[in-house]
Structures are given as structure tokens and as C-alpha cells.
Amino acid sequence: MSNEATTDRTSVEDDAINICQELIRIPSVNFGEGRGDESAVATYIVKSLAEVGIEATIYESAPNRCNVIARIKGGDANRPGLVVHGHIDVVPANADEWSVDPFGGVIKDGMIWGRGAVDMKNVDAMILAIVRDWAKRGYKPTRDIVLAFFADEEAGMTYGSRYMSAKHPEVFAGCTEAISEVGGFSVTVADGKRLYLVEAAQKGIHWMKLTAQGRAGHGSMMNDENALTVLTEAVAKIGRFEWPQRYTQTVKDLFREVARVTGKVYDEKDLRPLLKEIGSTARMIGATLQNTANPTMLEAGYKANVIPGAASAVIDGRFLPGYEEELNSTIRSIIGVDIEIETLSHDISLEVDFNSPLVEAMKAALVREDPEGIPVPYMMSGGTDNKALSELGIVGYGFSPLRLPAELDFMSLFHGVDERVPVDGIRFGVRVLADFLEHA
Numbered sequence: 001m002s003n004e005a006t007t008d009r010t011s012v013e014d015d016a017i018n019i020c021q022e023l024i025r026i027p028s029v030n031f032g033e034g035r036g037d038e039s040a041v042a043t044y045i046v047k048s049l050a051e052v053g054i055e056a057t058i059y060e061s062a063p064n065r066c067n068v069i070a071r072i073k074g075g076d077a078n079r080p081g082l083v084v085h086g087h088i089d090v091v092p093a094n095a096d097e098w099s100v101d102p103f104g105g106v107i108k109d110g111m112i113w114g115r116g117a118v119d120m121k122n123v124d125a126m127i128l129a130i131v132r133d134w135a136k137r138g139y140k141p142t143r144d145i146v147l148a149f150f151a152d153e154e155a156g157m158t159y160g161s162r163y164m165s166a167k168h169p170e171v172f173a174g175c176t177e178a179i180s181e182v183g184g185f186s187v188t189v190a191d192g193k194r195l196y197l198v199e200a201a202q203k204g205i206h207w208m209k210l211t212a213q214g215r216a217g218h219g220s221m222m223n224d225e226n227a228l229t230v231l232t233e234a235v236a237k238i239g240r241f242e243w244p245q246r247y248t249q250t251v252k253d254l255f256r257e258v259a260r261v262t263g264k265v266y267d268e269k270d271l272r273p274l275l276k277e278i279g280s281t282a283r284m285i286g287a288t289l290q291n292t293a294n295p296t297m298l299e300a301g302y303k304a305n306v307i308p309g310a311a312s313a314v315i316d317g318r319f320l321p322g323y324e325e326e327l328n329s330t331i332r333s334i335i336g337v338d339i340e341i342e343t344l345s346h347d348i349s350l351e352v353d354f355n356s357p358l359v360e361a362m363k364a365a366l367v368r369e370d371p372e373g374i375p376v377p378y379m380m381s382g383g384t385d386n387k388a389l390s391e392l393g394i395v396g397y398g399f400s401p402l403r404l405p406a407e408l409d410f411m412s413l414f415h416g417v418d419e420r421v422p423v424d425g426i427r428f429g430v431r432v433l434a435d436f437l438e439h440a
Contacts, residue, residue, distance in 0.1 A: 013427040015132060016125045016130075016430045017427075019124075019125035019129055020112055020122050021112060023041060023088075023105075023121040023125055024114035024117060025114075027103050027115075028090055029090055030089035031155075032154075034062065036064070036159070038064065042088065045068045045088070045124075048128055049070055059171075061151065061152075061158075061159040065160075066088075066151055067151050068088070068147075068148070069148055070147040071171070072131060073144055074144045074145065075141070075142055076142055079142065079144075080177070081173075082179070083146045083389060083394060084127055084178070084179055084437070085146075085148035085161075086123050086149055086150070087150045087385060088124060088151065089160070090119065090121070091415050094417075098418055101114075102114055102115040103115060107423060111423065112421050114420070117413075117419050118419050118420070118421050119413075120182075122400075123429075124149060126433050127433070139438075141438065142439075143440075151163075156345055156347075175392075175394055176393070176394060177394060178386055178389050179362075179400075180384050181400050182382075184362065184366065184399045184400055184432065185402040185403075186370075186403045186404050187278050187281050188279070189258065189278060190277065195257065195278075195374050196366050196376065196401070197254075197281075198359065198363075198375055198397060199380050200354045200359075200378065200397060200398075201250040201288075201349075202379065202387065203292075203319060203320055203321075203380065204324055204348050205316075205317070205347040206318075206345075206346050208314070208315050208341050208342065210315060210335060210339050211311070211312040211340045211342065212227040212230040212312075213227055214310065214311070215227075215309065216306070216308060218306070219305035220305065223307050227307075228307070230311075230338070232298075234313075235315075243291045243293075243330075244290060245272070246291070246322075247271060248320055248351055250288075251289060252268065253354060253376070254285070254376050255274050279409075280411060284380075284381050285379075288379040291318065291326060291327045291330070292317070293317045293327065293330075294315065298311075298314075299312045319349060320379075321350065321351040347383055348387055348390070350383075350387060352395050352396070358395075359397070362375065365433075366401060368435060380398065384396070384398060399433075399436070400433070401433055401436075405422060
């Protein structure tokens with residue numbers, strides 16, 4: 001590789017690092033319940049693209065709820081387009097809990113620190129840096145690339161990808177595939193071997209509110225119709241329930257590779273023993289071996305000596321592809337017929353084919369940059385904007401590559417205090433993502 005090529009590549013990496021810092025410094029906090037503001041960061045993205053001659057449009061789904069779309073024409077009009085998307089909202093951060101300013105975008109200890117550094121302004125920055133470089137040197141991708149920067153991913157996607165797919169599907173016309181966050185990151189296993197987890201499946205969501213009715217009364221008296229007692233007994237049963245193991249194709253494929261790489265036994269009757277081979281990532285991956293239902297909120301009463309007439313709880317239910325009915329029927333059987341169930345939020349599960357030309361391009365780009373790397377599929381315990389795009393027939397993957405230090409507890413950084421991303425990881429990600437996009 002020539003010095004000029006090396007310098008050009010380094011310049012793109014530097015641009016991504018700088019953009020990541022600048023994006024973090026623009027608070028785009030999503031408080032949920034419609035309270036969010038992506039307008040300033042959307043304006044920044046439009047300006048960043050305009051600097052290199054790329055026209056982008058802001059779609060405002062509600063006051064200050066902003067989505068940004070741009071289409072880069074490819075060289076082959078007969079090939080279907082690829083959506084490259086990220087979200088531009090972030091969850092709140094309590095500055096008192098952080099060791100740095102959560103919106104400072106500082107570089108310390110080889111990391112960029114700040115809310116959104118991992119989820120997911122680092123990826124937004126990589127995308128912007130790559131397409132800015134294309135424009136500067138007149139590069140045209142092989143097929144149309146639709147850039148989409150969505151609002152509201154952190155609170156149900158109502159003002160973001162859901163709005164865009166329902167109200168402006170035309171911006172994705174001709175696109176059949178998509179890539180986005182939380183995939184292509186490294187997990188170090190036995191003997192320093194690195195797996196690169198590419199997201200090919202997502203659990204579905206059923207957030208439900210349980211409400212028990214009872215007889216209100218004085219706290220000093222006997223009451224065998226206490227709504228709070230009935231509810232908390234049901235909630236405890238849900239929280240302690242042991243869900244059966246259910247293994248989808250994606251999970252089986254992942255753990256076959258984990259067993260092969262580590263030399264451990266692959267026993268499809270119970271894959272849980274292999275979780276210890278993947279370190280801290282096991283907390284998230286373990287949740288993809290079964291349905292889950294976690295109690296998250298309780299509400300009842302207004303005074304210490306008044307027995308409430310009703311009590312409610314919120315359950316965060318997540319179901320595997322193909323196992324939504326099992327989740328719902330199991331919850332009903334646990335709580336009985338007298339407690340009311342209200343759906344607060346629902347979203348689909350996803351599982352896509354890991355044997356496709358697009359996946360082969362991902363694998364090739366990863367291995368070219370890390371010849372010892374081993375790309376594998378995995379299922380997310382959460383979800384991404386790919387769910388909304390799937391309703392337009394667009395097949396989505398998580399591919400936002402990062403090479404991470406073996407000791408870094410990456411999953412704990414999502415929505416965590418002192419969220420941060422390695423600078424070298426971004427440099428690696430820019431190289432791999434640019435390579436992939438130029439061959440996809």
C-alpha cells in the first residue's frame with residue numbers, strides 16, 4: 001500500500017473520530033413518551049454532507065423529532081439498493097454519576113467518552129466519514145446507498161423508522177437490504193481467538209401492564225382482597241420463572257462455532273455451559289436462549305394506612321422468533337385469570353438468512369482486516385430500526401464493526417455510566433465498513 005493511500009485512509013479515520021466527538025457534544029436526548037429533540041444533530045448531519053456536495057433532507061415527524069435521508073447513486077442501476085442506517089437519539093445521562101462530562105466527547109485512556117459513544121454515534125460518525133471521503137474523491141458505489149439517520153430508536157421508533165417506513169416509504173424505493181448497529185464487534189475467547197458477532201436475529205418485545213383489583217380499606221384491618229398482595233405474588237412468580245430453552249438457527253450456528261473454536265462440547269440439549277466461553281457478552285447472549293419476562297415497575301397506593309383498591313406492575317417481555325405465543329400464554333398461566341393484562345408496547349422478532357452474498361461481503365471485509373477473525377451470527381436480546389424496515393421487505397443485519405480489547409465489558413456500556421468506545425476500534429471499524437460498502 002502506498003504512503004498516499006495510507007494517508008488517505010488515516011484521514012478518513014481521523015474524520016470519523018472528530019465527527020464522533022462533535023456528535024456526542026450535541027445532546028439529542030430521548031426521554032421517552034414523545035419527549036426528545038434530534039433537530040440540532042440532524043442539522044449537523046445535513047451540513048456535514050452538504051460540505052462535500054451530498055444533498056440530504058430532514059423529515060420532521062413531530063416538532064424537533066427529525067430524521068435525515070440522503071441517497072447516493074450507485075454505478076449499477078439494475079442492482080437493488082442498500083440502506084445504511086443509524087439512530088441519532090440517545091438515552092438520558094445523569095452527569096453526577098459520570099467521571100467525565102457525558103456530553104463532552106473527550107478522549108481519555110484511548111477512548112472517546114460520552115453518551116452515544118457506543119449507542120450509536122460512533123457508527124453514525126463512521127458512515128459520515130466514509131461517504132464524505134467518497135464524495136471528495138469522486139467515488140461511486142456499485143449500487144445505490146440510502147443513508148438514513150433516524151429519530152426515536154430509544155423509545156419505540158414511533159417518530160423515527162416507524163414514521164419513515166409508514167409515511168415516506170418512497171425514500172427506500174428499490175432497496176432490499178440494510179445494515180445498522182450492534183454487529184461485527186469482536187469477542188475474545190480461548191487462546192485469544194476473536195469472534196466477530198454479526199447480528200442476524202432479534203427478539204420481539206411485549207411490554208405489558210398487569211393490574212390487580214381488590215377491596216380498598218383501612219391498613220389496620222384484616223383484608224383478604226388486598227390487590228397489592230395478589231399482584232406482588234404474581235410478579236414474584238414471573239420474576240422467578242425458569243423459561244424453557246428454545247434454540248433458533250442463529251443461536252445454534254453461533255454456539256457451534258463457539259464450541260469448535262474453544263474445543264468444548266456442543267450439546268444441543270443444553271447450550272448454557274458454553275456461555276462461560278464468551279465472557280461478559282454472555283449476559284446478553286444468554287437471554288437469546290429463551291424467552292424472558294422481567295418485572296420493571298410497580299405502582300400502588302397513596303398512603304401508609306390505606307390498602308389500595310388496585311395495584312399494577314410493568315413486565316418487560318421478550319420473545320424469540322417463533323415463540324411469541326409461548327410467552328403470552330405462559331404469563332397468563334402464571335398470573336391466573338383475575339389479573340388484567342394490557343399491552344403497552346409490542347414489536348416483532350426477526351431472524352434472517354446468514355448465508356447470503358451480503359453476509360459474505362461482511363465476512364470478507366472483516367477477515368481482510370483481521371485475518372485471524374472468525375465472523376459468526378448472533379441474536380440480539382433487544383431490537384433495532386431493522387424491524388421497521390423489515391415491514392417494507394428490507395432484510396436487515398447488524399454490522400457496525402469494532403475490534404475491542406479482550407478485557408472490555410462492551411455490553412455494559414450500552415446505556416451505561418461512563419459510556420465509551422476505543423479510538424482504535426473506530427479506526428478498525430472505518431476500514432472494515434468502507435471495505436464492505438465498496439464490495440457489497
